[in-house]
Amino acid sequence: MPSSASNAFLIRSVCRDYRLLWLLGAWSAAIVSIAQAQSESDSRAKVSFARHAAPILAKHCVACHGPKKPEGDFQLHSFARLMKTGASELPPVVAGKPDESYLVELVTSDDADLRMPKEAEPLASADIDVMRRWTADGAKFDGPDEAAPIE
Numbered sequence: 001m002p003s004s005a006s007n008a009f010l011i012r013s014v015c016r017d018y019r020l021l022w023l024l025g026a027w028s029a030a031i032v033s034i035a036q037a038q039s040e041s042d043s044r045a046k047v048s049f050a051r052h053a054a055p056i057l058a059k060h061c062v063a064c065h066g067p068k069k070p071e072g073d074f075q076l077h078s079f080a081r082l083m084k085t086g087a088s089e090l091p092p093v094v095a096g097k098p099d100e101s102y103l104v105e106l107v108t109s110d111d112a113d114l115r116m117p118k119e120a121e122p123l124a125s126a127d128i129d130v131m132r133r134w135t136a137d138g139a140k141f142d143g144p145d146e147a148a149p150i151e
Helices: 004-043 049-060 102-108 125-136
Strands: none
Touching: 049 125, 102 125
């Protein structure tokens, strides 16, 4: 029959092993949580006007809303012009409020008569997401000159 001292030793060893397993599990859960938070943060990184939004505008909008005979009296060939109203007199971009921004309304409209770009395929959902996120993030300008042509 084992002695009470050996029983006590065995119980302490088992308890220590369970504490180590619990600590290992807690550390693993913490590491997974941090990794997920980092992944979500990376996917929600701020949108740059110069790197992300401007190329979309240059590709899909400037041809009709450039400096010469702009449709709807709205020009967006530069950041400075993009921020000014056109014939609608509605604010094209309301920083932090994509649902109040006329530009976002136009590119997301289901109405073919209202939707931009006119006479072209609608913007890809990824491009719309960029415009919405840029507006939601404050519609900040991060280029060298607000009056410079967008590219």
